[in-house]
Structures are given as C-alpha cells and as structure tokens.
Amino acid sequence: xxxxxxxxxxxxxxxxxxxxxxxxxxxxxxxxxxxxxxxxxxxxxxxxxxxxxxxxxxxxxxxxxxxxxxxxxxxxxxxxxxxxxxxxxxxxxxxxxxxxxxxxxxxxxxxxxxxxxxxxxxxxxxxxxxxxx
Numbered sequence: 001x002x003x004x005x006x007x008x009x010x011x012x013x014x015x016x017x018x019x020x021x022x023x024x025x026x027x028x029x030x031x032x033x034x035x036x037x038x039x040x041x042x043x044x045x046x047x048x049x050x051x052x053x054x055x056x057x058x059x060x061x062x063x064x065x066x067x068x069x070x071x072x073x074x075x076x077x078x079x080x081x082x083x084x085x086x087x088x089x090x091x092x093x094x095x096x097x098x099x100x101x102x103x104x105x106x107x108x109x110x111x112x113x114x115x116x117x118x119x120x121x122x123x124x125x126x127x128x129x130x131x132x133x
Contacts, residue, residue, distance in 0.1 A: 002050050002057055005022040005057035005059075006050075016056070019056055024058065025058070026059075027059050029047075030062045031063045032064045033064070033066075035069055042076060045077045045078065047061075048077045051078070051085060051087075052081065061082070066094070067101070068095055068098070069098075070094070070101050071101065074101065086120050088118065088119045090117050090118075090128075091105060091107055091115055091116045092110060092114070092116075093115075095107060102116075105123065113127055113129065114128075115128065
C-alpha cells in the first residue's frame with residue numbers, strides 16, 4: 001500500500017510540493033520495545049527504504065527502545081535509515097557506557113521523564129509527562 005503512494009514519473013513539481021498525488025489517511029507505526037524486535041532478521045527491514053519518503057507518502061514511524069544495547073543497534077537497517085534521514089530523537093536516561101548514540105550525545109542518568117530532544121536544528125532538554133488517566 002505504501003509503495004503505491006510513491007510518486008511516479010507523471011507527478012508534477014506542484015504535486016510534489018503539495019503532496020497531492022495520493023489520497024488517504026496518514027499511517028502511524030508505533031513500535032515499542034524495538035530491542036525485542038530488531039536485529040538481523042527484523043520484520044521492519046522492508047520498510048526502511050520507505051522511511052526517507054515518509055513525510056511525502058504519509059508514513060510516520062515512532063520507535064522506542066531501551067538505551068541499554070543501543071550502541072550495537074545503530075547498525076540495524078531501520079535505525080540506520082532513520083539516522084541517515086536525521087529523524088528527531090528523544091534520548092532519555094540510560095547507561096553512559098553505551099557511548100555516543102546521536103552525534104556526540106551519550107545517554108546518562110536523568111530525572112524521570114527528562115530527555116534530550118535532538119533535531120536537525122539543535123538539541124534541547126525537555127520534560128515529558130505521564131498520567132494514569
């Protein structure tokens with residue numbers, strides 16, 4: 001279905017700017033505990049080629065994983081592609097011995113809910129919230 005949304009040769013520059021060559025709802029794929037899913041045989045591997053055009057085809061991925069072991073995971077196909085297209089990253093508390101995970105930024109101990117939001121235009125510290133409601 002996502003491949004059908006890719007722009008063909010007949011798509012005009014105006015349609016590309018407006019993202020109007022396809023109709024439908026935006027798709028959001030939420031992946032929690034990716035450290036349990038990822039690896040050499042990740043079922044998400046076929047989607048990695050679509051990530052670079054995600055904004056154009058209405059495909060958005062939110063991926064969460066533990067910081068522990070993340071240093072090894074940065075070479076997995078989906079995470080590599082997300083790094084290549086400079087997807088925003090929220091780096092929360094984790095073991096500092098993982099080494100740099102986003103640019104030169106390393107995980108480290110942080111208060112509950114605090115994290116470093118890394119985007120193309122810079123890094124800022126943010127506080128997230130959670131409620132039982």
